[in-house]
Structure formats: C-alpha cells, structure tokens
Amino acid sequence: MTERGPFRHHGVQVGGALVALFVGAALLAPWLAPVDPHEVPTGLAAASLRPPGPPNALGTDALGRDLLSRVLYGGRVSLLVGVGVELVAALIGALVGLVAGYYGGWLDGLLMRVTDTVMAFPSLILAIGLIAVFERPGLDKVFLVLVLLGWTTIARVVRGEVLSLKTRDYVQAARALGVPDTIIVFRHLLPNCLAPLLVAATIGVGGNMVAEAGLSFLGLGTQAPTISWGAMLAEGQTFLASAPWVAVFPGLALMLAVLGINLLGDGLRDMLDPRLKR
Amino acid sequence: MLTQLARPVARRLVALIPVLFGISLLVFVLNAVALGDPARAMLGQRGDPELIAQIRKEYALDRPLWVQYATWMGHLLQGNLGRSYHQQRPVSDVIAERFPATFRLAVAATAIAVAAGLGMGIAAALRPGSAVDHLLMGAAVIGISTPVFWLGLMLSLLFAVWLGWLPVSGYGDGALANLVLPALTLGALHTGTIARMTRSSLLEVVRQDYVQAARAKGLGEVAVIGKHALKNALIPVVTVIGIGLADLLVGAPLTETVFAWPGLGRMLVAAVGQRDLPVVMGAVLVFAVIYVLGSLLVDLAYLVIDPRIRRD
Numbered sequence: 012m013t014e015r016g017p018f019r020h021h022g023v024q025v026g027g028a029l030v031a032l033f034v035g036a037a038l039l040a041p042w043l044a045p046v047d048p049h050e051v052p053t054g055l056a057a058a059s060l061r062p063p064g065p066p067n068a069l070g071t072d073a074l075g076r077d078l079l080s081r082v083l084y085g086g087r088v089s090l091l092v093g094v095g096v097e098l099v100a101a102l103i104g105a106l107v108g109l110v111a112g113y114y115g116g117w118l119d120g121l122l123m124r125v126t127d128t129v130m131a132f133p134s135l136i137l138a139i140g141l142i143a144v145f146e147r148p149g150l151d152k153v154f155l156v157l158v159l160l161g162w163t164t165i166a167r168v169v170r171g172e173v174l175s176l177k178t179r180d181y182v183q184a185a186r187a188l189g190v191p192d193t194i195i196v197f198r199h200l201l202p203n204c205l206a207p208l209l210v211a212a213t214i215g216v217g218g219n220m221v222a223e224a225g226l227s228f229l230g231l232g233t234q235a236p237t238i239s240w241g242a243m244l245a246e247g248q249t250f251l252a253s254a255p256w257v258a259v260f261p262g263l264a265l266m267l268a269v270l271g272i273n274l275l276g277d278g279l280r281d282m283l284d285p286r287l288k289r
Numbered sequence: 290m291l292t293q294l295a296r297p298v299a300r301r302l303v304a305l306i307p308v309l310f311g312i313s314l315l316v317f318v319l320n321a322v323a324l325g326d327p328a329r330a331m332l333g334q335r336g337d338p339e340l341i342a343q344i345r346k347e348y349a350l351d352r353p354l355w356v357q358y359a360t361w362m363g364h365l366l367q368g369n370l371g372r373s374y375h376q377q378r379p380v381s382d383v384i385a386e387r388f389p390a391t392f393r394l395a396v397a398a399t400a401i402a403v404a405a406g407l408g409m410g411i412a413a414a415l416r417p418g419s420a421v422d423h424l425l426m427g428a429a430v431i432g433i434s435t436p437v438f439w440l441g442l443m444l445s446l447l448f449a450v451w452l453g454w455l456p457v458s459g460y461g462d463g464a465l466a467n468l469v470l471p472a473l474t475l476g477a478l479h480t481g482t483i484a485r486m487t488r489s490s491l492l493e494v495v496r497q498d499y500v501q502a503a504r505a506k507g508l509g510e511v512a513v514i515g516k517h518a519l520k521n522a523l524i525p526v527v528t529v530i531g532i533g534l535a536d537l538l539v540g541a542p543l544t545e546t547v548f549a550w551p552g553l554g555r556m557l558v559a560a561v562g563q564r565d566l567p568v569v570m571g572a573v574l575v576f577a578v579i580y581v582l583g584s585l586l587v588d589l590a591y592l593v594i595d596p597r598i599r600r601d
Contacts, residue, residue, distance in 0.1 A: 124307055124311065125311070127307075127308055127311070128307075128308055128311030128312060128315060129315075131308050131311070131312055131577055131580065131581055132312070132315075132573070132576070132577045132580070133535045133538040133539045133576055133577070133580050134535075134539060135539040135542065135543075136538060136539060136542070136557070136572075136573055136576045136577070137573060137577075139542060139557055139558065139561055139569075139573075140316075140319065140557075140561075140569055140570070140572075140573035141319070142561060143560070143561040143564065143566060143569040144319055144322060217434070221436050224436055224438075225436065225437075225438060225543050228438050228543065228546070229542065229543070229546060229558050230558075230562065231558070231561055231562075241438075244438060244439060244442065247442065248442055248547065251442060251445065251446055251450060251457075252450045252457075255446050255450070258439075258442045258443075258446070259443070259446075262436065262439030262442065262443070263439075265436055265439065266431075266434055266435050266436060266439060269434045269435075269436065270430065270431065270434035270435075273430065273433060273434050274430065
C-alpha cells in the first residue's frame with residue numbers, strides 16, 4: 012500500500028481492464044465477430060439453440076444466430092447509449108448547475124425545484140412512463156428519455172461545487188476586476204468542477220447502460236433488428252430451461268462492463284477526492 | 290419527545306408540497322402531450338358523440354389547459370385516476386388490486402437487504418483488510434453491478450431450473466417459496482450498498498475517542514461494536530436504506546417481469562405495451578408518491594436516531 016499514483020488502487024486496475032476490454036470489443040466488433048450477427052443460417056433446425064462449442068463459441072440463439080457475434084455487436088449499442096447519453100446529459104447538467112450555483116436567487120430556486128421534481132421519480136419508472144408517450148419504442152426514444160432523466164445528478168454536483176468555489180478569493184478578485192460572468196463561469200469555475208463531474212458521469216455511464224438493457228428487456232427499448240443485450244436476455248428467458256446460454260452470456264457481458272465502470276468510478280473518486288482517503 | 294419532533298416533522302411535510310405539485314404537473318403534461326384528445330382516446334374513433342361530449346365536459350376538455358389541470362387535480366384528490374381503456378374499469382381499482390403483491394415483495398426485499406447488508410458490513414469492518422473483508426466487499430460490488438433482471442434469471446436458473454428447490458415464477462397464491470427468489474433478486478443491489486456503507490461508517494466510528502475509551506475500559510469487542518459504535522454508525526446507513534427504496538421501486542418492473550409477479554411494476558409494463566395511458570399515469574404517480582413518502586420516513590428516522598438534527 013506504499014505505491015502511489017493512479018494504480019495504487021486494485022479497483023482502478025480491474026475496473027480499467029474491464030472497461031478497456033468492453034470498449035475494445037465494442038469498437039472492434041466488426042473485425043472480432045466470427046460471423047454476421049444477423050445471419051440466420053440455412054438448415055435452421057440443426058443450428059437453432061446449439062450449445063457453446065465449435066463452431067459457435069458461445070452457442071446459438073433460437074434462430075441459429077451466433078451468440079458470440081451478437082454479444083460483441085450488442086456491446087456497441089450499450090456503449091453508444093451509455094457514453095452518448097451521458098455526454099449530452101452532462102452538458103445539460105453542467106450548464107444548469109453552473110447557472111444555478113453562480114447566479115443563485117430565484118433562478119437557483121426554480122432550477123433546483125425542477126431538478127428535485129425530476130429526481131423525485133424513481134428514474135426507470137418515469138422512463139417507462141415517458142416511453143408510453145411514443146407510438147412505438149426504439150433506440151432514439153431510449154436516448155431521449157435517458158437524457159431527460161440523466162442530467163439531474165450532474166446538475167446537483169456542479170451546483171454544490173460552484174456554491175463553495177464562488178466564495179473563494181480568486182473568484183471574488185475576478186469579479187471585483189470586472190471580469191465578465193461567462194469568463195468567470197467557464198474559465199474559473201467549470202475547470203474546478205471537472206473532477207466531481209467526471210466521477211458522477213462515469214457512474215452515470217453504467218447507469219445508462221443498465222437502464223437501456225432494462226428497457227429493452229421489457230420490450231420498451233431498442234427493437235429488432237438492433238442488437239441489444241437487454242433484448243437478448245428477454246429471448247433468453249424464454250429458453251432458460253432448454254438453452255440457458257442464451258440468457259447467460261449477454262447478461263455476463265453487461266455485468267462485467269458495469270462492474271468495470273463502477274470500480275473505475277469508485278477509484279476515480281478516491282483518487283480525486285483526498286478527503287475520502289484513509 | 291413528541292412535541293420536540295412536531296416542528297421538524299411539520300416543516301418536512303410542508304416541503305413535500307411543491308414536489309408533489311411538480312409530480313402531478315409532470316404527469317398531467319405527459320398525459321396531455323400523449324393523448325391529444327383523451328375523450329377520443331378513451332372511446333376510440335367511432336365513439337358515441339354524446340358520450341364523448343359528456344367526457345369532454347366532465348374533464349373540462351373544452352376549456353383552457355389550466356382549467357383542465359385543476360379539474361384533473363380535483364378528480365385526483367378524490368382518488369379518481371380515470372378509467373383504464375383496456376380493462377374498462379377505474380384505474381384506482383386496478384392499482385389497488387396489484388398493490389399488495391408489490392408491497393409484499395418490497396418489504397421482503399428490504400428485510401433481506403437490511404439483515405444481510407448489516408451483517409456483511411459488520412463482519413467486514415471487524416477485520417478490515419482481511420480475506421473475509423475482501424470477500425464480502427467483493428460480493429457487495431458484484432451485487433451492486435449485477436443488473437437486477439439478469440440476476441433474477443440466473444437465480445431462477447440455479448435454484449429453480451437446475452436444483453428444483455424453488456418455483457421458477459408466479460405468485461403461487463402467496464406461498465412463501467414463490468417469494469424467495471424475487472425478494473433475493475430485488476434486494477441484492479440494496480444489500481450491496483448497505484453492506485458497503487455499514488462497513489465504512491463503522492470503520493469511521495471505531496476510530497473515535499469514545500470507542501477507544503470503551504476498549505480501554507476492557508469491554509469485549511462485541512460490546513464495543515454492538516453497544517457503542519453501531520448506533521452512531523447507523524446514521525449514514527439509514528440514508529442508504531432510504532435511497533435504496535428508489536432502487537426497489539426501479540427494480541420492481543424488472544423483477545416482477547422476470548418472475549411473473551402480479552404487482553404494480555408488471556402492470557405498468559403491460560399498460561405501456563397496450564398504450565393504456567390512464568393506467569400508466571396512475572402507476573407512475575403512485576410510484577412517485579410512495580418514493581417521496583419513503584424519503585420522508587427516512588428523514589423522520591433521522592430525527593429519532595440523531596437528536597442533534599432536531600435542533601436545526
């Protein structure tokens with residue numbers, strides 16, 4: 012425990028390795044996948060629900076499609092939703108938090124009431140309710156709904172940081188010198204909020220991935236032919252007794268990816284927040 | 290003690306009003322956006338014009354939106370959530386019928402999570418850095434990271450399909466055996482967070498002087514932890530239990546779907562599939578209110594555990 016630096020932490024090592032594996036597999040899926048994940052082989056009866064073993068390392072699903080290829084491609088959707096949603100949500104959250112924290116007053120009151128109200132809903136329940144508004148579900152709706160619900164944590168974190176930062180001497184000095192608000196906010200406040208923002212956003216990526224998979228599992232998320240781990244699990248449930256591998260591998264992939272992100276997030280927090288160090 | 294508690298309790302109840310108002314407004318806006326004309330949505334394109342006119346009047350649909358909102362709130366405050374399109378009966382009846390199953394599942398999951406989480410956290414904190422500590426905290430992180438629906442499938446595969454000890458799914462007329470797997474599944478995430486918080490909170494507290502003093506008096510480890518450290522260590526744990534309530538509600542639709550559990554969550558999912566919007570809105574509203582009231586209970590639990598908070 013005398014070692015210093017980012018890799019002092021076992022969690023960060025394991026988490027970083029899992030995340031690298033997940034991102035690498037998702038990005039390189041077209042080259043790694045043994046076959047086209049949508050390909051339904053002819054002679055369906057022979058290939059359907061084949062157990063793991065050559066030529067299908069993870070077996071096949073009910074339509075005889077190669078599970079390994081599908082798990083690899085499923086990671087792309089998961090990564091896209093996880094990171095894509097978080098980027099947009101963090102942007103909105105950071106803006107709301109900066110404005111509310113810096114200007115204070117009625118604007119802060121209003122923005123925080125809105126934040127509280129959105130946070131007052133258990134997120135997946137509201138996500139399901141929002142999906143009902145659309146004629147038919149799909150990846151774009153999942154994206155929109157998760158962004159609408161995802162910005163609140165970041166807004167709270169950033170606002171809290173800004174509240175304490177804006178009383179510091181250097182900010183007071185900048186104000187006294189007549190530096191414009193936008194420069195104070197973006198050059199002096201935002202960079203100092205980045206550490207907690209990064210931690211919250213990392214955890215948020217994992218949350219988005221689980222939410223997407225959950226919605227797709229319920230049939231309210233991505234629709235075929237888009238490949239999603241959640242939708243694969245829904246199919247796996249049907250064949251749980253006869254072909255458990257259909258349910259095991261997509262879920263295992265999701266769990267390991269989320270585990271990696273959580274470990275990385277925990278480690279980042281410990282590293283970036285010295286107060287939490289033992 | 291009761292008079293001491295009255296003021297902070299009243300203050301927290303008043304603070305709930307804007308949040309509840311916001312929730313109702315959000316649900317109303319969703320309703321208005323999604324439905325266009327609720328009367329037509331309710332009765333279909335070929336609905337009897339007279340009936341449509343009657344419903345329009347009842348819900349003030351020909352008046353400005355704010356009048357519609359006030360009318361809807363009026364209905365809501367009388368417990369009238371509208372009628373299910375699909376089942377052709379009041380939404381409140383549908384919800385009342387499904388509520389007990391979800392409540393039972395949530396209580397069982399919480400009981401498992403609190404018991405197992407506290408046990409794991411205490412066991413890990415007794416010997417920090419030991420193999421037991423690593424094992425238990427590793428299990429906690431895995432519990433937190435495992436998506437609830439996949440965990441449900443895997444538990445079902447292991448204990449129902451392979452070992453045959455427990456039923457795969459269903460309510461089983463309330464049999465205890467049917468409750469075990471759904472409750473374990475729903476409680477797992479919560480168990481992990483409680484275990485982690487209990488451990489870190491206990492480790493924080495045992496370093497304090499008064500605990501050292503208790504040790505110096507020659508008290509045994511069990512008495513030190515059980516009598517002196519635990520009570521103070523529990524304060525942050527109560528927060529986590531409260532936050533965990535949200536996880537329980539979020540997990541309910543997924544867990545209930547995996548185990549074909551006839552609760553509110555599965556009803557919500559089915560209603561979205563049928564585009565039965567009054568049921569969707571009713572369920573979202575009920576979940577949100579349960580959640581808000583749950584946070585209130587946690588706040589009140591603080592007041593009881595930590596007398597310092599009463600003064601603020």
